[in-house]
Amino acid sequence: MASSKPQRSPAEVEDIILRKILLVALADPSGSGGGGGGDPRVVYLEQTAAEILSEGKPLLLSRDCTERVLLDRLSYGGGDGPAAVERRPFFYLIGCFRRAQDEAKKVAAMKDPAVRAEIEAAIKHARKLVVSYCRIHVGHPDMFPSSPAAASPASDLLSLIFSEVSGPTDVFAGNSLAGDLKSPPGFLDEFFREADSESLEPIMGELFDKLKQSVEKVSALGNFQQPLRALLLLVGYPNCAKALVNHPHWIPTDKYILIGEGRMIEIGSILGAFLHVSALPDCKEFKSKPDVGQQCFANASTCRPADLLSSYTTIKTVMNILYDGLAEVFLTLLKNTDTREKVLEFIAEVIKKNAARSRMQVDPLSCASSGMFVNLSAVMLRLCEPFLDATASKREKIDPQYIFYNKRLDFRQVFFSYLVTFVLLNIVK
Template sequence: MATAKPQRTPQEVEDIIIRKIFHVTITGESTTTTGVTDSRIVYLELTAAEILSEGKDLLLSRDVMERVLIDRLSGDFPTAGAENSPFQYLLGCYNRAHDEGKKIVNMKDKNLRSEMETVVKQAKKLCVSYCRIHLANPELFASQNSNSGTGRSPLLPLIISECGGGGGMGVFGSGSDTGGVKSPPGFLDEFFRDPDFESLDRILKGLYEELRGNVMKISVLGNFQDSLRALLFLVRLPVGAKSLVSHEWWIPKGVYMNGRAIEMTSILGPFFHISALPDQTFFKSNPDIG
């Protein structure tokens, strides 16, 4: 007679789900639940030592979830590949949490399902929270593969992709390449839902400046649509509209400020500059319309 497979305890199930979401281990095992070795799984040796020193079992739980996430973000793990970038790692965690949430629905034990749904929600919330922290303070959790210092926000390709752009090309091939990156379901909604304006304002202002720069020298023959869609996406958000009108470049001030100067220096000016009509040589955009 076949021996019944031992039932996992709720603590063990919670440990497995957290390990799968955050791609970490505190036992040194870098294998998945199917026994396949995964180089993206990082061993947090110091975290494990701390947990043992507290007299706790080496099982991941909600109580240590944030500590584990901070330790993972604070280290530099070359074997993690693309996910050595803090933002890409957090985005990947959110995506895996979403996938785990879909699997949990099939659990027969209602109490266990409810507990694990809480775990997934907490994981998602932490991922979004630390994405905001990292984007507002790029120097935090900076790694060798981080986007900090490039002046480009890794959030913008997600917004462009969400708006249906990213693969579009202008008449002469100019386009916004998002690298095939897509926002996990619900990520952007949760990201911009934070009621704390200060936590998002710096991020939003950076996005507006980047969008302005994207279309600064783009003519009507180029791909300005992706940036325009992203702009519309942001200003539809109450927090996005508030951030835009409070930007110092919303209505630039100066002694010699005229229409042309406002067009060149304000956030929205470059969008209004796009035209099918030829302009003076100095202000011409690309591709040239003649």
Template sequence: MATPKPQRTPEQIEDIILRKIFLVTLSDSMDTDSRIVYLELTAAEILSEGKDLKLSRELMERVLIDRLSGSFQSAEPAFQYLINSYRRAYEEGKKIGNMKDKNLRSDMESVVRQAKKLLVSYCRIHLANPDCFGANDAPNNKLSVSPLLPFIFSEVGGGLDGFGTSSSSGGVQCPPGFLKEFFEEADFDSLDPILRGLYENLRGSILNVSALGNFQQPLRALLYLLSFPVGARSLVNHPWWIPKGVYLNGRVIEMTSILGPFFHVSALPDHTIFKSQPDVGQQCFSEASTRRPADLLSSFTTIKTVMKSLYKDLGDVLLALLKNIETRENVLEYLAEVINKNSSRAHIQVEPLSCASSGMFVNLGAVMLRLCDPFLDGSLTKRDKIDPKYVFYSNRLDLSLTALHASSEEISQWINKDNPGSIDGSRQHSDGENRLLQSQEATSSSNIASEPSLLNVNPTSSGGGGKSKYTFTCECFFMTARVLNLGLLKSFSDFKHLVQDISRAEDALATLKAMQGQTPSSQLELDISRLEKEIETYSQEKLCYEAQILRDGDLIQHALSFYG
């Protein structure tokens, strides 16, 4: 008769499970696994305290600290060790589910949960304090990439660039439940330094990426972080949420703010310094005159598809922040800063080094139109929440040069319809009244002398001095109108000028070729070659505008509905 196998005690089972999770031993065994570390000093201390050399939940943290603090040959780096230990804990947890003894199973499940919680906690400590357990795998300067980022990429899935090429997280797989526990079960102060680094990494990963590049993966990672309340709060408190500085302008905000590079992703041409890769014009529309119509149509479809994906994800980012009452005001401040610092985009000639790109403003316009959808329904049920006096009295947007299709007398009557009367023209005027005066000048500068002065306008109490609290609907409406003016409408104007440039260049080229046919010269040959290159560049830019804007019927219809 076979001798029954001796039953292990709960303490022995706990010791076995913890040794498998942490890959440590307190006895000098002949284990062939090179990853297992013998904690000799720890074992000596435990023996001196009169305790058994068995791992337990009471010794768990002590053993983990000694493992991380020590220098052991062939041992994994700290972060890799911690996350692999979490993975082993997850696997052990699945095995425990097969135990028949309910009490023992419940007890061991508690041990594994405690181990996982401890490992996550030390991951946070290590990432926030890289020098704590050695900095060989932690971001020790602003240029380093957080080792956590590949695991976030693996969680959100790989992206596809414009050519359909898939990008992955380099074979990294995040242990199930790790990220959720990492971001949910900690306070703001613990996670903020880690999140700041992640946001800077994401910004850097998408800097100068075009519509044909892999923008989906960083954008999804950003959305994932914003799904946690601490992530949203950390983003709007980041120093680069709205950059500060004496030389701050529209282009600086686009390139240095956290969200700016995400909005910069585009198919539209930009200044050479800020040109994105892959080059959309070169990749899709080079030598377009010799390409088959089907090839051009395929390029148009590809760009339209990726831009729709971009608009949706960017809209989801803003919505995630706007739905959070604690971060909504920060979003409005960011949008206002972007708009105000780029007001010179309304000029005929735009300075590309001080203004954000057309791509950013077309993208922002598409996103703002999506935000306007709920209150631009056919029945106009929320129209009463849009206060026209926002143009004059809001301190958020700089709309001082907004022209009104009305005489100054009509403006005066409209402003004072709820509070008739006049005031002494010599009194100090509020910002709102001064804005009225500037709008009057923008409306009809030739008639100012003969029109009643707005100095005698007495603003109603509901809008005086910009002190009113405007609804989100109202602010979103006027911000959208301004963004469309600086972005989509400006791009239509740029496209028209581009077509005119092409026409002039083609006329000049025809003239030069005629001259070359009559009196050939090397200089004419150089001029012809230069013009041909210019026309090729212009043609690529023209097709880029067509691809992102003119062939996107939904975007144009959306904009027309806003104005309608």
């Protein structure tokens, strides 16, 4: 009669699963029972194993020592060889999260409810640690060793966000900003939603800067949609939205020779970079690519009417996508009581710093582009839609005295500027 296979204890099962998730071995993989299974990604933590043995504990991974093992594994570095990329801290942590999800699905089939609950708790604990250390790594990239040639963790995180918000058309067009690393389901939500403002602060500064760079000098025919969807995803998390309006580039204070405040708030602010996306031409110093005029109307005199109509339709479609996305970003920030005042302050600063646009001739180096103001006007109109219905049913809810007691903007000066312009235009006529 064949002997029955010895049943593993719950502690041994927990050890096996945690080793699979963390890709570590506490026994020499070259020896018998090493636990590496020939996987080049598995790292043998010899010193950690020696410390555990010196404490008189069994050489098994458990919930109590998960953080210690994870920290030692991250301190190990990437190493060389074909598995070096996956051993980079950010890639490694994303892989751990994905493996934790896979193991959680397998554990759900366990028959013993007590053992299942214990293993599930260990996996959940490991997953939370992975996300927490991922935040630490992105916020403090020098904490764990990595290849000098590797991209910054913030760049990897942004690429992960792009992969989360990318659609089939992005991939089909061949201009997707997402990298090879795909976001595991639920990772970004857990990364941002469960973090406090203090832990997100060192992360969001660089992340928003890189997001701004991804859309700088991009025209309406460029890939602005992925960055816009990424921005919309981020402002959906209250702490991220708060970090955005507290960012140094929310309302930039930088000053450059020959560049006025009006243009500076467009090219220097995070939202300004998105509002700059346009189909309208701009001066050569701030010209966006691809050139809409060259792409759509290079041979306008010889084009068929159907081709011109197609170009107009394309421009209208992408601009409506931009307007809708920006309106949703503004609305999300305005609904959040922690960010509302900062958003209104931003709009007021854009208007004040561009008061010179009311003149007969506009200096393109001093004032923001026409494209930005067309975009901002379209966004403001979309925000007004709820109380601009044909029947004026919400007219009574509008406070006509609002413009007189707000302290952000002196409407008398703005009104006077536009009144002078109106009079001059009528004199010219």
